[in-house]
Amino acid sequence: MPRPPGEQLAGPRLCVFCGLPGTGKSTLAAGLARHLGAAYLRVDAIRDGLFQSELRLGDAKDGTYCAARSLAAENLALGRPVVADAVHWTAALRHPWTDVAARARAQLLWIETLCSDPAIRQARIEARAQSGRKSWRKVGALGMDPVEHADIRIETCGMPPEESLAALIRALPDSAEPGTGLG
Template identity: 35%
Template sequence: MLIVMAGLPGSGKSAVAGMLGRSLAAPVVSVDPIEAAMWRAGVARSQPTGLAAYIVAEAVADGVLAVGRPVIVDAVNAVEPARAQWRSLADRHGVRAAFIEVVCPDPAVHRRRLEGRSRGIEGFAEPTWEAVERLRDEFAPWTDQRLVLDTTADLTSTAATALEFLARGRD
């Protein structure tokens, strides 16, 4: 199974992805550390490293799926081309693409999370609240079936809801 996390920065998708990865013994392939690694390797920030990070994440996820293991992709996935990329990857392997959109509907909580986090990704600056608000305006409407997770609930129950959704898809 290809599990595709989506949502705005600071919404809690990486926390949920990590918990799912531990529960399912599935690797989590996260786009932000990949992009930061490109910058550390000398690829100029003026290059399309965001797009390149999605392509690298796809290649890594492809390798995991090729050996018959589930994989979790952790990225914003705000636009249809990104979502289509994951559907295509799942189709190539004959597995389900399970989309999980993570939302934090309380703006004060969301902003506090964003501004208080430090993921420790060397060379990667956390986005500003203003950047997140701009991205929210650009977030494409969904056409895929997906689970929408409200992360104002505690992480354990949120992850349990996601695990139930994933288990239903295997039936």
């Protein structure tokens, strides 16, 4: 939702990553959080923590996204920029972030990661599946709703992670804008 002309942001920037597994999303989100000194909220880590608890959760997807948004709101209220890292498969999972940003008067920046070569995505997923993450067989054929309003789209195929991160940082809107939390 665009801000009215001339409205100043009072809070820091909220950078929300989305993209299919194996597109470089977590690598770039963690790198951007380090670069910005931002809180880094990774939905996979929240889910892993919930599954390690004694709760019987079944499908914890909704709860992990809710927890990430609550943590984001707390950090934004403290004046900290936030980087949120999740697939965000559906528009319904993405939409509530607009409310988080609006309540904090933060600028919401959507960052979509892409990898147009399925073989590269598959190799990335298979490499990390050895450490207990989901295999290509489980996530390779999954799709996601189109991300219609991405502020930044970054193609990660054919670029080393550090070059992708440098390209992402260059693509960020003017970091000198007051209240963005960047700079």
